[in-house]
Amino acid sequence: MKTTVISAESPMRRPGQLIREFFQDILASRELAWSLFCRDLKAAYRQSFLGYLWVFLPPLFTTLTFTFLNAQNILSIGETPIPYAAYAMLGTLLWQNFVDALNSPIKSVGINKAMLVKVNFPREALVLSGLGEVIFNFFIRLLLLIPVFIIFEIPVTASILWFPLGFLGLILLGLAIGLLLTPLAMLFGDVQRGLGLATGIWMLLTPALYPLPKEGIAATVAEWNPVSPILLTTRNWLISEPTLQMESFVIVAGTSGILVVLAFLFYRISMPHLIGRMGA
Template identity: 30%
Template structure:
């Protein structure tokens, strides 16, 4: 009598979840494996932001534009805040507002991203770095749309672009990494201490006035204090944007200091985040 062959069960993929210990547990390659999840969460954040908004994505243009108009009237006209190379104040401030709002929005979203995605944290496994990373990436859409207004302003004021604009992608990356590095610290702390969430708007507001958005970094006369000022990473980013787009003084030293600070913040932020992530699902 012939034997009836039993159907074999298909092999299930094996997923090994390692404990988070030391630098060997970072396993950043998982981010590439879960790149589709990053794309999905990023696109979801973009759609939710403008859901049921009458003007929709037009707010990406109106927000920096209206802010620029207010600053131009109060600071440019009434107070006469000086710019560099006699650049018209509207375009001088708008060039700084673009990276600032990219940074501020990314920092705010990433800092509260873990608590806002608590349902995902408690249901399935995926690299937790995906959540703040997608929150940071979502701000790029608003940033790109706002660039249309910037080019319109530069055309209106007859400002010519130079080859310095080729440095812009690196400056954008530096702004995003600044937001991500701080966001990793704050998002991990916010899971355990919800007071952090209440502090974030104040932190962003104070950081705004500490950055050369509505004024020129040239008001700091001493070269020594210029380097101290560059410990604020956004100071180097904003000066870099003005150099790349408006042809102001190249901020070589400021960018070097700011880049070093961002590197330290990013490395320590990722390490701290990975150490804390084992507790996220239990606390959130």
């Protein structure tokens, strides 16, 4: 049986032990994470008439809306390498995966607040269960890509083999941001309420539904937007287009990988204090 020693000493005084225990708890929490994932997935769709269709509906309606606005010349999207409807659908699906990863730790911790106060368990299990739901939804959404590729006759080439790297980059970036925001979301309900508004605006500032701007303020914003190089590169791999932002992709994806570990450690250190405050 594992012995847990509770000490008032800050974990930051022993970073080596902190990192070692973090990875040990990641491994130890796999079974619990799976149980939580199955429970939350069933609960999410148990009383839903449309069920798993809700996974498809947001990206589908977003694509249909922007395709209609572009067709009516209400929006001037510009030229795209493939038909605009397919271009927008791919961008929306990739963006939705990023947003799901960002929201997953906040949502998972929020659902299990009562359990956190009453039971002592590896809190990493909550993050892993939320991440499992993100990956599950991603594989369901992949079904949308099959008719898109067939209807719009998009060629499938060897570049599509790089797609999992792009998906991983989006997940790492979203998860890192979500982990950093989770402690704040536990303290202030405004954080979770404001995320929907913030990510909606962020999407419009990201070239998910339009090509990368070449000049002006929009081009500058896209250049400094960390999602842009990952999303654009991943979409280009899917549609066999040249990857023009490969250097930025490597920098952002690599930084996101490091940031996820640091954000996980921040989450691990802050959770006992937040749980104590909730139980007071």
